[in-house]
Amino acid sequence: MKYLDDWKDHSHLKISPTILWEYDLSRFDWQKMCRIVVLRVLQYGTKEDWYAMLNLYSGKKKVADIVRQIRNILIRDACYAAIVLEVDKKELSCFTPRV
Numbered sequence: 001m002k003y004l005d006d007w008k009d010h011s012h013l014k015i016s017p018t019i020l021w022e023y024d025l026s027r028f029d030w031q032k033m034c035r036i037v038v039l040r041v042l043q044y045g046t047k048e049d050w051y052a053m054l055n056l057y058s059g060k061k062k063v064a065d066i067v068r069q070i071r072n073i074l075i076r077d078a079c080y081a082a083i084v085l086e087v088d089k090k091e092l093s094c095f096t097p098r099v
Helices: 034-044 047-056 060-069 075-085
Strands: none
Touching: 034 047, 034 060, 034 075, 047 060, 060 075
């Protein structure tokens, strides 16, 4: 089993509100703000936040699709995400040269 492949077993977990400190989570649109949520989990999340994120966005493939769209990820976070989500880091926008 690969890292975090048991995410479905942790469907009870929720993303920690502390990583989204400046948002009113009672009115937060989790789907519309998916890039912010994924970025914050990459930056500040615990293993429980990763499980919650994978459940919220239906697994590694969908989260990888979201990560591919985010340009402002720190290289260390992008490398970690590429390993965990099993994608080539060259596919991520933050590794694409900007013209």
